[in-house]
Amino acid sequence: xxxxxxxxxxxxxxxxxxxxxxxxxxxxxxxxxxxxxxxxxxxxxxxxxxxxxxxxxxxxxxxxxxxxxxxxxxxxxxxxxxxxxxxxxxxxxxxxxxxxxxxxxxxxxxxxxxxxxxxxxxxxxxxxxxxxxxxxxxxxxxxxxxxxxxxxxxxxxxxxxxxxxxxxxxxxxxxxxxxxxxxxxxxxxxxxxxxxxxxxxxxxxxxxxxxxxxxxxxxxxxxxxxxxxxxxxxxxxxxxxxxxxxxxxxxxx
Numbered sequence: 001x002x003x004x005x006x007x008x009x010x011x012x013x014x015x016x017x018x019x020x021x022x023x024x025x026x027x028x029x030x031x032x033x034x035x036x037x038x039x040x041x042x043x044x045x046x047x048x049x050x051x052x053x054x055x056x057x058x059x060x061x062x063x064x065x066x067x068x069x070x071x072x073x074x075x076x077x078x079x080x081x082x083x084x085x086x087x088x089x090x091x092x093x094x095x096x097x098x099x100x101x102x103x104x105x106x107x108x109x110x111x112x113x114x115x116x117x118x119x120x121x122x123x124x125x126x127x128x129x130x131x132x133x134x135x136x137x138x139x140x141x142x143x144x145x146x147x148x149x150x151x152x153x154x155x156x157x158x159x160x161x162x163x164x165x166x167x168x169x170x171x172x173x174x175x176x177x178x179x180x181x182x183x184x185x186x187x188x189x190x191x192x193x194x195x196x197x198x199x200x201x202x203x204x205x206x207x208x209x210x211x212x213x214x215x216x217x218x219x220x221x222x223x224x225x226x227x228x229x230x231x232x233x234x235x236x237x238x239x240x241x242x243x244x245x246x247x248x249x250x251x252x253x
Contacts, residue, residue: 010235012143014094015039017085019072019130022051024199025149026099028222030054032230034063038095041085042067045100064089072100072126073118078133095145095233096134098127098171108162116163123167128174131189135182144187145233148175149225150244152195155252168193172244179242188241190232194225195248216249 016033020026022044031054034040040058042065044051051067058065066088070077086092101123104115127148138144153161154168172191179189196206197220206219225247231237232245246252 011036011038011233012094012141014091014137014141014143015041015085015089016095016097016233017041017043017081017093017130017134018097018099019043019126020045020100021097022047022054022067025194025197025222025225026097027054028226029097029099029229030065031058031061032223032226033095033097033233034058034061034065036230036234037063038233039064039089039091041065041081041089041093043070043072043081043100045069045071071122072130073121075129078129081130082133082137092137092141093134094138094141094143095147096130097147097149097229097233098130099149100126101149101151103161103164105160105164107160111162119163120167120170123164124170124174127171131174131178135178135187138187139182139185142186144182144185145237146178146187146189147229147232148172148189148191149229150175150191150193152193152246152248152252154193155244155246175244176242183241188232188237190237190240190242191244192225192228192232193244193246193248193252195220195246195251197222197225197247214249214251215253218249220247220249 016038018030021030021042055065070081151168153165154172175191
């Protein structure tokens with residue numbers, strides 16, 4: 001029997017935590033991981049009703065989920081969210097998806113300190129703090145999956161998004177570095193870099209000119225991103241770490 005075939009059952013005795021899990025890509029990821037058997041903690045900041053709907057959908061399908069409020073930019077939130085997730089679901093967090101993100105688009109000459117700081121704090125520093133907290137339990141258990149949601153903006157220029165691009169590019173290199181640091185402990189760290197995905201955040205951006213620039217000639221959908229995360233969190237992806245998987249219809253090729 002192969003090593004894969006003789007491996008322990010998956011998922012392990014833990015839960016998954018998805019930041020920014022109430023809408024769009026995050027909600028699709030939460031549902032996808034629940035379908036794989038993970039109890040899921042759905043983190044949200046201001047969308048309590050949307051988070052409750054995600055939890056209800058997971059429970060209606062036979063899964064387990066809880067909604068946990070917390071602004072990922074707040075330094076105190078990671079410890080609070082992890083404690084609540086592990087108390088309410090009864091198992092440690094062994095899969096983390098750093099999905100929470102915001103945009104404050106502006107051309108660099110006009111970009112304010114507040115616009116810069118807000119995006120860096122949420123999209124990069126928040127992911128760092130949640131990852132740091134997650135690694136404590138994962139390294140102890142010698143198993144874990146971390147997936148960071150980056151962006152095609154980390155890989156190609158997108159005028160008006162200097163703050164967002166810097167945060168997402170930093171997230172890519174953060175992913176690669178941490179992956180190397182913890183590889184011996186059974187923990188994988190990867191990134192998914194979506195292109196233009198049809199969500200509330202992108203609804204005003206996707207038009208004919210943009211679609212013409214995408215080799216696939218269409219926007220992606222949230223389920224396509226969630227499927228990639230689902231694979232990276234799976235047992236079959238145990239030898240994949242430090243990778244950046246683009247989901248962009250060829251935009252960054």
